[in-house]
Amino acid sequence: MIPFRRPTLALALMAASFLMVSTACKREDPQIRELTQKAAEADKASQQLNQAGTEQQKKLAQAGVNDVKPNAETLQLTDEQKKALEERIKNEKNSSYQALLQEVLDKDKEIKELNTKLAKLKADLPKPDLAKPNDSHYGMAMRFLKKKGVPEAEAKKLVSRVAIMEKLAPGFEVYHFYANGTYGTWVAQGKAKITPNDLMRQEREKVEGERDEAVAQNEKLQEEVVDLEGQKKKIEEEIAGLRSERTNLIEERAKLQSDNAAQVSKLNSLHYVVGTRDKLKAEGIIEIPVFAKDRAGKNWRDEVFTQSLDLRSAKTIAIKAAELGLKKIGKVNVVPGSYLKDEHYKLTISEDKQTATIELITVSRFKNDKVVFAVTD
Known part of the structure; x- marks a missing residue:
């Protein structure tokens, strides 16, 4: 579960490593701070519960108890299942198997305690919104505040003061806290298969x-444009010159974007020679070693690899015998030899x-790499 209080998702992303344990800022409403802390504890208990449930399934499999299925919601064993396992432990002569069955019961006790703790924490928390496909954090926050009777303009101002996730996974639980004119929000994993941090x-x-x-260059150019606009307002007699300079900056920016596009293409391409x-x-x-795969030679240099394949749109390379002056193609060696056929x-x-x-096949491995296709007839 992740608290969101910072003004931009970029800052939230940078803080992802400590958001799991961060506390509310000093200016935050005490009531929201308390609810946030409880939400953090609830999320921790939920994660522990999921982990314990996974471990329980493994223990059941190790013990060969395929007929015992814990409750899908609580991950706990039923009373009948526990009694059946206790009976098996009493009658089992194999000490190793007894220990496995006892681990299952011990883990069930741990799961029960986590369920009790989680239920107690959630009882003190507001009911979270369950994210559905195409739901947005911003939209959910605005709907919550409107239901609270907050005017739209004020709601937008409140939401703008917290960090909002740009993307939610279906199943995320979104908590909303509103007290004394202050809004806070917290995103938990809920039933999703991925945590907010991992997403x-x-x-x-x-x-x-x-x-x-590219973003840094763009921000720099934007600052220059703003600065030029400010000078234009102060010095009307230089407006023509400023417009000309602004045009030049836009052209420079377009060139930088074009250069960046070329760099992006390079990083997403396979560079090869046939x-x-x-x-x-x-x-x-x-x-060509005698008892090893072909490998890079002394003249293996960047300028040799004049052909490229943009892996964002293409995945195949066709080699023609005629283009190589061969009557037929008998074999193709791929260098370096760390690339494995099939x-x-x-x-x-x-x-x-x-x-x-x-x-x-594994396209990502070939990105921005150099490969030689050595053909023999």
Whole structure:
């Protein structure tokens, strides 16, 4: 469960590592701070309960007790199931098996205590909103405040003061706290298969490193534009010059965006070279050991890899025998040898031996990498 109090999701993402244990800020309403702390405890208990339930399933499987199914909601055993297991323990002569069954009962006791603790905590908390597909944190917050009778303008102002998750997973539990004109919110995992922290981390991982640089450049240009606009208001006689300068900045920004797009394409592409094995060896691009796979040669350099495949839109490479001056294609070696056939890529040679098709399987592994396809007839 994650408390949201900061003004931007970017800050929330940066703080994800400590949000799980952070406390309410000093300016926060005491009532909201207390509810937030209880929500944190409830989330911790819920996570422990889920973990204990998973461990219980493993213990049941290890003990070979396939006929015992804990309650899907509470993860607890029924009284009948516990009695049956206790009877098995009494009658079982194998001490190891007895210990496994006893671990199941001990774990059930732990699960019961966690359920009791969780129920007590949730009894003191408001009922959370359950996120459905396409629900937004902002929309849920606004609906909550409107139901509380808060005018829309004031509701927007209150929501703007807390960090709002840009994306919710179905099943997330969204808590809303409102007291003395202050709004707070807390997102818990609930029935979702992923935690809010993990979801934010996944979203963060989708953003390539070069985007950070592009954003920084964009912010810098925006600051310059704002500065120029301010000068234009103060110095009317220089308005023509400022407009010209602003146009130049926009063009520069467009160029930076174009350069960034090229960099993004490079980072998402496979850079490769295709040639006959003998020629590649002669040029020093690869080496051919006697008792090992082909490997990079002394002339393995960036400028050698003049061909590229944008992996965002393409996954295959076609090699033509005629283009290599060969009568047929008998074999294609992939260098480096750490790429494994049928695991990282699939190689198909046509029946007439005129075309070899490389289909990339683990596409992410090939991103921004250099590969040699050495062909022999």
